[in-house]
Amino acid sequence: MQNTIGYAALNHTSPLVPFVFQRRELMAEDVQIEILFCGVCHSDIHQVRDEWGSGVFPMVPGHEIVGKVVKVGSEVSKFKAGDSVGIGCMIDSCGVCLDCLDDLEQFCNKAEFTYNSPDKHTGGTNYGGYSRQIVVNQEFVLNVSDTLDLAAVAPLLCAGITTYSPLKHWKVGKGDKVGIVGLGGLGHMGVKFAHAFGAHVVLFTTSSDKVEDAISLGANEVVVSKNHDAMALHISSFDFILNTVAASHDLDVFTALLKRDGTLCLVGLPDHPHPSSSVANLIFKRRQIAGSLIGGIKETQEMLDFCAEHNITSDIEIIPIQKINEAYERVLKNDVRYRFVIDMGTLKQSHE
Ligand SMILES: [Zn+2]
Ligand SMILES: [Zn+2]
Known part of the structure; x- marks a missing residue:
């Protein structure tokens, strides 16, 4: 296991606070990513406040993740260190059901979500993108074009x-x-x-x-x-x-x-x-x-490629991680045009 740091809600009434936790060691098909930006989705707020029930705490939210590959496992063929990549709402699925075979993993009954979802590898719970780094199987990692503003790409992964x-x-x-x-x-x-x-x-x-x-x-x-x-x-x-x-x-x-x-x-x-x-x-x-629910991995890649071709990104307001609780209050008042994106570099500066 490797230590990393993020921001977590310790319980459903807690504000988000700095939180040290572990990511798994790289397995053969894993990609380790340094997170540069993470979008703030309204569903993050629903989940840290446990408004949908079944929240597991501490919870590190975040499923609009853009970063750079740091390291890859021995069997990884799709990515190499330095690549710009994205992670959306899902990080695993069963791979064999009809939904998975149709490239619609979001409907798989065993889909593993990026946070607040059981991690089948460690038996623990998945922690999301409000953190410095993440480890994900290559099949759920997406290519991001460097021609786009990477911060403004983050919300494409969910919104x-x-x-x-x-x-x-x-x-x-x-x-x-x-x-x-x-x-x-x-x-x-x-x-x-x-x-x-x-x-x-x-x-x-x-x-x-x-x-x-x-x-x-x-x-x-x-x-x-x-x-x-x-x-x-x-x-x-x-x-x-x-x-x-x-x-x-x-x-x-x-x-x-x-x-x-x-x-x-x-x-x-x-x-x-x-x-x-x-x-x-x-x-x-x-x-x-x-x-309709998000999209499969194949279609998410198609969408990112379409955005690169047509120069489409989200309209965003960048915040340091220290402003996340304030940002949540503003999301609830619809006071953002049109997505907050956390600059995860600010987490590094304040805790290293
Ligand atoms: Zn979302
Ligand atoms: Zn499946």
């Missing part, structure tokens, strides 16, 4: 793939009218991808102060969703709507905007159920409500 995957699955492209609900960490990536795929993009927001930002990110139109008249202009006109808002809200106002056979896809996991009573909205136009 990026969470929005890219459903837009691809439902074949969003030229000629499609696509809605994105919410302009946060997920929503701003949804706007960028839908725009890059050639769709006509309409951003739905509750705050009219986001109109200019949305247009500059690639939206063609912005609709304030509380404005009933503005919403009524779009009835039965959308091919696809990607809903990134997790807070409980009425879904019927969005299903009503879908064309026949249109899909409303949800990617935010709500703490409380969404009220949605109009089955007639679905039946009379064969509309669908669907969900």
Whole structure:
């Protein structure tokens, strides 16, 4: 075992504090990575506060990881020291089930998540990316292009793939009218991808102060969703709507905007159920409500390569690790444009 340092919540009411722990020694297929940047995902906050239950403490969160390879195991063929790499929400899966064989490891019943998930190698719990280094099997390590700003790449590993995957699955492209609900960490990536795929993009927001930002990110139109008249202009006109808002809200106002056979896809996991009573909205136009979860490793690499080719990254605010608790409070107030990324170099300076 090798010692490393990170920031952990010691229990579900504790702020994040410096925490020394161990990473496993390199096995044959392992890659050891020095973490340079880690994005702050809203789900980190849900988990350190144990709002989804089953939290294991101490917990080191973080699953939007970008860094440099330091060392590789004897059987590693895909990476070498010095490579820029990323780690997302998963670090292992069974490899033999139908989901794994279809490159959809995120749905594998034995998928191992980057933190707050049992580590089958040590019998302990996985610790995430708010730390100096991490050890991961090469099959779950992603190539990152050095042509992109590495800090701004970090959020692609969760927010990026969470929005890219459903837009691809439902074949969003030229000629499609696509809605994105919410302009946060997920929503701003949804706007960028839908725009890059050639769709006509309409951003739905509750705050009219986001109109200019949305247009500059690639939206063609912005609709304030509380404005009933503005919403009524779009009835039965959308091919696809990607809903990134997790807070409980009425879904019927969005299903009503879908064309026949249109899909409303949800990617935010709500703490409380969404009220949605109009089955007639679905039946009379064969509309669908669907969900989507991140993406498989193959598709995550495809997304990173697409971003390198089209110069797409996340809009970020960089923070030192010492500001993480403050950053959480700001995320809860939607006071970030559009993702906090921790500069993990600041952890080194203060604890070496
Ligand atoms: Zn996430
Ligand atoms: Zn599997």
